[in-house]
Amino acid sequence: MNAIQYVIKAVAANSSIPILQGIHIQAGADGVTFTASNTSMTIQSMIAQDGFSLTVKRKGAIVIPSRYFHDIIRKFNDDKVILEIKEPMILSIVSGHSQLRLCGMDPTEFPSIDDGEAFPSTKLRISTSLLRSTIKQLAIVASTSETSPILTGVSLECSNDCLNLIATDGVRLAYRALHLEDATHNILNAVIPAKNLYELSKILNKTDDTTEIEVSNNRVKFVTTGLKVESALIEGTFPFIKNVIPQSYLCEIAVDTACLLKAVECVTVMASEQVIRLVANADTLKLLSKTADVGDIQNEIPLLEMCGEEFVVSLNGKFFIDILRNMDCASVRLRYSGKTSPIVVLPDDSLMSTLFLITPVMTR
Amino acid sequence: MNAIQYVIKAVAANSSIPILQGIHIQAGADGVTFTASNTSMTIQSMIAQDGFSLTVKRKGAIVIPSRYFHDIIRKFNDDKVILEIKEPMILSIVSGHSQLRLCGMDPTEFPSIDDGEAFPSTKLRISTSLLRSTIKQLAIVASTSETSPILTGVSLECSNDCLNLIATDGVRLAYRALHLEDATHNILNAVIPAKNLYELSKILNKTDDTTEIEVSNNRVKFVTTGLKVESALIEGTFPFIKNVIPQSYLCEIAVDTACLLKAVECVTVMASEQVIRLVANADTLKLLSKTADVGDIQNEIPLLEMCGEEFVVSLNGKFFIDILRNMDCASVRLRYSGKTSPIVVLPDDSLMSTLFLITPVMTR
Known part of the structure; x- marks a missing residue:
C-alpha cells in the first residue's frame, strides 16, 4: 500500500496514452518495483525481497490500471496479498477469501526510469x-x-x-x-x-x-x-x-517566529485583497488590516531587537504566511530598505544560508 | 468556537438576504446564544453564564458576518475573548494583543427560533x-x-x-x-x-x-x-x-456484519455500475462483480445460519455499503423472497425494530 501510494502521485490519470494510467510492476531477484510516470515525472518505489515482507517466487512484469489496483489493495488492508501472472496480460490477486483478475498492459511499452543512465x-x-x-x-x-x-x-x-x-x-x-x-x-x-x-x-x-x-x-x-x-x-x-537582494538596510527587527505567524494569520483574515500593514515602532511591531463595510483589526507583538529607524510597510499577508510557516527557526529578522525595496526575511540563526524577499504592496 | 461551529452549518452563505449570512449573538442574563438560519433550518447554540467559561457583563444583541467571525475566532484558538458593542452596530472583539471591529446588522431583523412557540x-x-x-x-x-x-x-x-x-x-x-x-x-x-x-x-x-x-x-x-x-x-x-415489505421469504441467511461489509466493499471496487452479485450456497455467501476489459473479483464469506433454498441476486453494492456501515449489530440477516422482491436486511438482534429493504437489479 505504501509503495502504491508513493507512485500513484505520478500516474497520468487523464492521459490520452492508456499505459500511463497504469502502474508498472516488475518482480525480479532483488524484489518488486512499482513505477508510475507522466510526461513530467516518474516515481519508482521498491520493496526488497527479504523473505518476510516480500517473497518473489517467479520473475515477471505487467502494467495494470492504477485506480482499480489502488482501490482494491486498500480494501485488503492488513492481509497478505499474492500477485501472480497466470494468463498472459492478466494479473491475478488473491488475499484471504478474495480472488481478483485485472486486465493488464504490455510492460515493454512502459517508459523506463533508467533511460538516462548512460548520459x-x-x-x-x-x-x-x-x-x-x-x-x-x-x-x-x-x-x-x-x-x-x-x-x-x-x-x-x-x-x-x-x-x-x-x-x-x-x-x-x-x-x-x-x-x-x-x-x-x-x-x-x-x-x-x-x-x-x-x-x-x-x-x-x-x-x-x-x-x-x-x-x-x-x-x-x-x-x-x-x-x-x-x-x-x-x-x-x-x-x-x-x-534584487538589497545590500543595505534602514532598519532591522527581530521577532519571535510563532508569535509573528499567529499575528499575520489573524490580521490576514480581515485583509482586503490580503494586504496587511506592518508598523515597526520603538519596541513593538503593529499589524493592521481592514475590509471596507466589514471591519478592521490590529495586533501587536513585542520586538526582540530593533536597530535603525521606524518604518511602515504593506505586503501580501498570505505570501508572508507561506514563508513563515516553513521557517524552522525560533525567531526571524525583517530588514527594511525603503518604500520600494523588498522586505528581507531571514531565519535568526548564525548560518545566514536562507533568505526570503517579499515585495511591498503600494497603497494609497 | 464549538458554539460557532454548530450554528455555522445553518448559515445561508449564498443567501440573497444579507442578514441570513450572519450569526445572531444575544447576551442575556442566562448566557449567550448564537443563532444561524437558512430558509429550511435554524440552529441555536447556548453558552451558559457560569462565571468561569462565560461572564455576561452587559446585555445586548447583534448580527455579524459569519465567515469573518468564524475565521477570526478560530485564529484566537486558546485565548480568552471579549465581545463588546461599544459603537452602534459594531462588535469589538479583543483577544490577547488583537483588537478587531466587525460591522454588524440589526438583530431585530433576524428570524427568531421561538416564533412557533404558541402553536x-x-x-x-x-x-x-x-x-x-x-x-x-x-x-x-x-x-x-x-x-x-x-x-x-x-x-x-x-x-x-x-x-x-x-x-x-x-x-x-x-x-x-x-x-x-x-x-x-x-x-x-x-x-x-x-x-x-x-x-x-x-x-x-x-x-x-x-x-x-x-x-x-x-x-x-x-x-x-x-x-x-x-x-x-x-x-x-x-x-x-x-x-412493500415482503411478509414471507424463501430463504434467510445470517452473516457477520463486519465480514459482509468488507466483502461488499471489496467487490464493489470492481463492479460495473456498482452492480454486485450475491450467491448463497449451503454454507457460504459468494460475492462477485466484474467490469468489462478491466477484470473481475470474487469473495466468499461463511454463513452463520441458513434456512430455505439457495439463491442468486444482483444489487447495488454502494447502496448495500451505506446500509451495512450504519448497522450497529454484530451480525445481520438477509431474507430473499424471489427474483423481483426486495431483499430484507435485518440487524440480528432480538428487538426486530429496524428493517432495511434493497431492490434487486435485473441483469441479463
Missing part, C-alpha cells in the same frame, strides 16, 4: 531531511502561473561545495545555500518544476538518510532507500537575482 | 444517542433527487408509545420503530428534510442526554442541553410502505 551527469549527495525542508521552503514561493514557465521551477546552481537553490514568483523570492560534503567538479545549472519537487518532498522519508541527486542534460533523478524519482527539467535561463 | 404541538422525549444512530441509519437512505421532494425527507409517525421512522429513495428503504417512555395522546405525522436531520446528527452530543422533539403544524424543533435545532417540514403525504 553524462553530475551527482550530489545530500541529507534527506535537509532536502525535504529546503524543498518545502522553496517550492511554495515558485510561481504557479504558466505565463512565465521558468518561474514555475526551482533553480539549482552548484559549484565546488555549495548548492544554491532559488525560487521566485516575481513578488516573493526564496534563496537557500546548502553545504555539500563531497565537492563536485562539474558546474550544475538546472531548473526543476516546483510541483514535482513538492510531490517529492511529501514522499521522502523523514529518516536521516541521504539522497543522491543526479542531474543530466534534460532530467534530474533523486535516489534514496527504496525510492527513485525522476523529473524533467524546465528549459530556459533562470533570472539573475543577485541584484 | 399547538406534540412533544416527545428520546435518548440523544438513540436519536443520533437512528438518524444516521435513515438519512442516508432518503432520496437526494428533488424530482420527488417528499422522498428527500424522513417520515415520523407516532401513536401511543411508538415512534416509527421511515426513509426511502425508491430503491432502498429504511424503517425503525422506537419505543417512547412517555406515551403521547396526539397522532403525529411529519416529514423532515433528511439533510437537516443529517446535520443535526453531526452536532448532537454523544452523551446519554435526552432530546425533546416538538412538532407543530409546519416545523419541528429538537432541544437538548445547550442546543436548539428547528427545521421546516416537507409538505405532502409520505408513501404508504407497509405493502
Whole structure:
C-alpha cells in the first residue's frame, strides 16, 4: 500500500496514452518495483525481497490500471496479498477469501526510469531531511502561473561545495545555500518544476538518510532507500537575482517566529485583497488590516531587537504566511530598505544560508 | 468556537438576504446564544453564564458576518475573548494583543427560533444517542433527487408509545420503530428534510442526554442541553410502505456484519455500475462483480445460519455499503423472497425494530 501510494502521485490519470494510467510492476531477484510516470515525472518505489515482507517466487512484469489496483489493495488492508501472472496480460490477486483478475498492459511499452543512465551527469549527495525542508521552503514561493514557465521551477546552481537553490514568483523570492560534503567538479545549472519537487518532498522519508541527486542534460533523478524519482527539467535561463537582494538596510527587527505567524494569520483574515500593514515602532511591531463595510483589526507583538529607524510597510499577508510557516527557526529578522525595496526575511540563526524577499504592496 | 461551529452549518452563505449570512449573538442574563438560519433550518447554540467559561457583563444583541467571525475566532484558538458593542452596530472583539471591529446588522431583523412557540404541538422525549444512530441509519437512505421532494425527507409517525421512522429513495428503504417512555395522546405525522436531520446528527452530543422533539403544524424543533435545532417540514403525504415489505421469504441467511461489509466493499471496487452479485450456497455467501476489459473479483464469506433454498441476486453494492456501515449489530440477516422482491436486511438482534429493504437489479 505504501509503495502504491508513493507512485500513484505520478500516474497520468487523464492521459490520452492508456499505459500511463497504469502502474508498472516488475518482480525480479532483488524484489518488486512499482513505477508510475507522466510526461513530467516518474516515481519508482521498491520493496526488497527479504523473505518476510516480500517473497518473489517467479520473475515477471505487467502494467495494470492504477485506480482499480489502488482501490482494491486498500480494501485488503492488513492481509497478505499474492500477485501472480497466470494468463498472459492478466494479473491475478488473491488475499484471504478474495480472488481478483485485472486486465493488464504490455510492460515493454512502459517508459523506463533508467533511460538516462548512460548520459553524462553530475551527482550530489545530500541529507534527506535537509532536502525535504529546503524543498518545502522553496517550492511554495515558485510561481504557479504558466505565463512565465521558468518561474514555475526551482533553480539549482552548484559549484565546488555549495548548492544554491532559488525560487521566485516575481513578488516573493526564496534563496537557500546548502553545504555539500563531497565537492563536485562539474558546474550544475538546472531548473526543476516546483510541483514535482513538492510531490517529492511529501514522499521522502523523514529518516536521516541521504539522497543522491543526479542531474543530466534534460532530467534530474533523486535516489534514496527504496525510492527513485525522476523529473524533467524546465528549459530556459533562470533570472539573475543577485541584484534584487538589497545590500543595505534602514532598519532591522527581530521577532519571535510563532508569535509573528499567529499575528499575520489573524490580521490576514480581515485583509482586503490580503494586504496587511506592518508598523515597526520603538519596541513593538503593529499589524493592521481592514475590509471596507466589514471591519478592521490590529495586533501587536513585542520586538526582540530593533536597530535603525521606524518604518511602515504593506505586503501580501498570505505570501508572508507561506514563508513563515516553513521557517524552522525560533525567531526571524525583517530588514527594511525603503518604500520600494523588498522586505528581507531571514531565519535568526548564525548560518545566514536562507533568505526570503517579499515585495511591498503600494497603497494609497 | 464549538458554539460557532454548530450554528455555522445553518448559515445561508449564498443567501440573497444579507442578514441570513450572519450569526445572531444575544447576551442575556442566562448566557449567550448564537443563532444561524437558512430558509429550511435554524440552529441555536447556548453558552451558559457560569462565571468561569462565560461572564455576561452587559446585555445586548447583534448580527455579524459569519465567515469573518468564524475565521477570526478560530485564529484566537486558546485565548480568552471579549465581545463588546461599544459603537452602534459594531462588535469589538479583543483577544490577547488583537483588537478587531466587525460591522454588524440589526438583530431585530433576524428570524427568531421561538416564533412557533404558541402553536399547538406534540412533544416527545428520546435518548440523544438513540436519536443520533437512528438518524444516521435513515438519512442516508432518503432520496437526494428533488424530482420527488417528499422522498428527500424522513417520515415520523407516532401513536401511543411508538415512534416509527421511515426513509426511502425508491430503491432502498429504511424503517425503525422506537419505543417512547412517555406515551403521547396526539397522532403525529411529519416529514423532515433528511439533510437537516443529517446535520443535526453531526452536532448532537454523544452523551446519554435526552432530546425533546416538538412538532407543530409546519416545523419541528429538537432541544437538548445547550442546543436548539428547528427545521421546516416537507409538505405532502409520505408513501404508504407497509405493502412493500415482503411478509414471507424463501430463504434467510445470517452473516457477520463486519465480514459482509468488507466483502461488499471489496467487490464493489470492481463492479460495473456498482452492480454486485450475491450467491448463497449451503454454507457460504459468494460475492462477485466484474467490469468489462478491466477484470473481475470474487469473495466468499461463511454463513452463520441458513434456512430455505439457495439463491442468486444482483444489487447495488454502494447502496448495500451505506446500509451495512450504519448497522450497529454484530451480525445481520438477509431474507430473499424471489427474483423481483426486495431483499430484507435485518440487524440480528432480538428487538426486530429496524428493517432495511434493497431492490434487486435485473441483469441479463
